[in-house]
Amino acid sequence: MTEGRDWEETLDDLDRRRQRARRMGGPERLAKHRREGKLDARARVERLLDVGSFRELGTLVGGEVPADAIIAGSGRINGVPVMVGAEDFTTLAGTIAAGSNSKRYRIAELAVRDKIPLVMLLDGAGFRPTDAHYGRSPTDLLAQARCSGRVPTVTAVLGPSAGHGALVAPVCDFSVISRQGAIFTAGPPVVKESTGEDISKEDLGGPDVALASGVIHNVADDDDAALDAIRRYLSYFPPSAWSYPPSAPVSATTAPRATPELLDVVSRDNRRGYDMRAVLDVVFDRPDWFEVQPRFGKAIICAHAHLGGYSVAVVANQPRVMAGSIDADAADKAAHFITVADSFHLPIVFLADNPGMLPGGQSERDGVLRSGARMFIAQTTATTLKLHVTLRKAYGFGSMVMGLVSFDDQVATFAYPGATMGAMGAAALARASRADQDLSAKLRDAELQASYRSAERMGFDELIDPRETRDALLAALQRGIYSRQANVEPVARTLITP
Missing domain, CATH: 3.90.226.10 (2-enoyl-CoA Hydratase; Chain A, domain 1)
Structure with a gap:
């Protein structure tokens, strides 16, 4: 042939x-x-x-x-x-x-x-x-x-x-x-x-x-x-911005569950540090989260995870580093991470526990305000699903960059009872105002009651027991996912990044 x-x-x-x-x-x-x-x-x-x-x-x-x-x-x-x-x-x-x-x-x-x-x-x-x-x-x-x-x-x-x-x-x-x-x-x-x-x-x-x-x-x-x-x-991402992230089938690891372990992980004493990574271990599907840039801007943890099988991005303060204060490197890292997550429609979960942006001469020379503004622009212009939990404290601009802004189109905002918040901590405010002992005590009491006063004015959707953390976030995420009723398109950006 x-x-x-x-x-x-x-x-x-x-x-x-x-x-x-x-x-x-x-x-x-x-x-x-x-x-x-x-x-x-x-x-x-x-x-x-x-x-x-x-x-x-x-x-x-x-x-x-x-x-x-x-x-x-x-x-x-x-x-x-x-x-x-x-x-x-x-x-x-x-x-x-x-x-x-x-x-x-x-x-x-x-x-x-x-x-x-x-x-x-x-x-x-x-x-x-x-x-x-x-x-x-x-x-x-x-x-x-x-x-x-x-x-x-x-x-x-x-x-x-x-x-x-x-x-x-x-x-x-x-x-x-x-x-x-x-x-x-x-x-x-x-x-x-x-x-x-x-x-x-x-x-x-x-x-x-x-x-x-x-x-x-x-x-x-x-x-x-x-x-x-x-x-x-x-594995956490969709193929493109024209599609939504993949989700895992329902299983024992993706099912709702209480999180009593958080009562031991998160100390009620705001002055005691803890490792936020242990919170991620408990809240998200096990054993499945992937940290991005762990050796840079260590005051914030940025990670990809699954919650109930849904791919999510996590932005969390790290109380073990500068008590969770946000410095320029952490803000820059988070701004980029948030923008990437938003571009590919990953829901973002903010876990806040910080006393604000890091003050001080070196921090100012590092451009902490510019970097903080960059993170704020990234999070407030994000069009993806956003969920927020204040675990213990969220002060000033540090709370805003972590997604705690009223009427910012969040799917859900939660806080633990006793969480402290305000323009600044009671101790710093007392020193700045040269308050006497009685006024200092009143300021401290007001700080401790802040979460309840905020909840009374709908500052949060709900105060939650730490043991409810995963279930509250998962229920809110499952509800928010229903907003995906139109063909997805790439995110249009018109703002200038600071």
């Missing part, structure tokens, strides 16, 4: 070209890469995606340069289609040329067109010095910026990432760095040449630096852990 024989030479040629691209930087460079405890670019893509789901595009881009140093295509994560790009450090240090720039642009373009997440795996040295100037050809960052607020965008920094390529991470909704990763505007040799500073890549932009600066959100021990973090993060 001779059918198809005239294709043999052509298809053999195609196969040879594909095989050359798939060899990446060659056996020696791949072996060196793996000796450093890292997966190669193709292995990373296969590890990230559901088994057998990867479909490559642009395989032959670059000609003699395998895949032009970036592996790109589509696949599935938890059954959901995604676009993915992985820089190949074994090929010309993962640098970007005209062809690879076009591939990067294309996968971002397709992510928005097809309304699916975009994942970038970084391990590259920025623009290729020997490549011709791009002129007015479109840049991949332009396409990625158009993804913002429309499809989830996620980055993992799995090796050194410099220059243009490094900008991908802070533009994304969520980023994670491995212990082998580093991210910077320019690498140590360029820094040495430009400024005379002799610095290692770890000290310039290693995980500790990237986390402390807030450029990167989370850290993972290795490639596998970083890729697992991406899969888990995306």
Whole structure:
């Protein structure tokens, strides 16, 4: 039978070209890469995606340069289609040329067109010095910026990432760095040449630096852990802003239940700290919540969780850090987190226990008012479902940024009995007004009665027993979900962020 024989030479040629691209930087460079405890670019893509789901595009881009140093295509994560790009450090240090720039642009373009997440795996040295100037050809960052607020965008920094390529991470909704990763505007040799500073890549932009600066959100021990973090993060999100978040089937972990444990976790004494993470462990579906940026702005916890099977975003004060006072870093972190959650229609649960914004000279120099205003704008303009609980205290502007604003379209506002609130604490007010002992006592009593006085004026929908916390939030969320009776669209934003 001779059918198809005239294709043999052509298809053999195609196969040879594909095989050359798939060899990446060659056996020696791949072996060196793996000796450093890292997966190669193709292995990373296969590890990230559901088994057998990867479909490559642009395989032959670059000609003699395998895949032009970036592996790109589509696949599935938890059954959901995604676009993915992985820089190949074994090929010309993962640098970007005209062809690879076009591939990067294309996968971002397709992510928005097809309304699916975009994942970038970084391990590259920025623009290729020997490549011709791009002129007015479109840049991949332009396409990625158009993804913002429309499809989830996620980055993992799995090796050194410099220059243009490094900008991908802070533009994304969520980023994670491995212990082998580093991210910077320019690498140590360029820094040495430009400024005379002799610095290692770890000290310039290693995980500790990237986390402390807030450029990167989370850290993972290795490639596998970083890729697992991406899969888990995306599990809380819809494929795009044109759909609602997924929900889990009803089970023992999603069912209503009392929370008597909170009587031991949350001390009635406002002066005693406790770990708000223990509250999340009790209130949300077990054992299921994912913290974002735990090492930055530690006075606020930002986390993704499930409540009754529904995907929610949690913004919670941390009384173990500065008694829960909100500093500039915490406010900046929360503002970004709230905006991302709102963009993808995740209900936001605010758990408030703070004495206000952090005062003091250093805090003012850090721009706490600007950052606080940024968080306030983010939360008050959020159009998603918002639920609030004041556990023990919520003072001044610190209460407003945590969603306790009258007539701000919340689904529900709750407080524990005895919660204290006001412009400032009674002790601070007594000192500021030079109150005598009798007046100080009256101020303290008024503070302790504040929750009841507020409830009498509908300042809260209800004062709740701590043991009712999960059930009250879940019932309110289930009611609020019924507002989703129209086709969902991306959030329109017109305000200027402070």
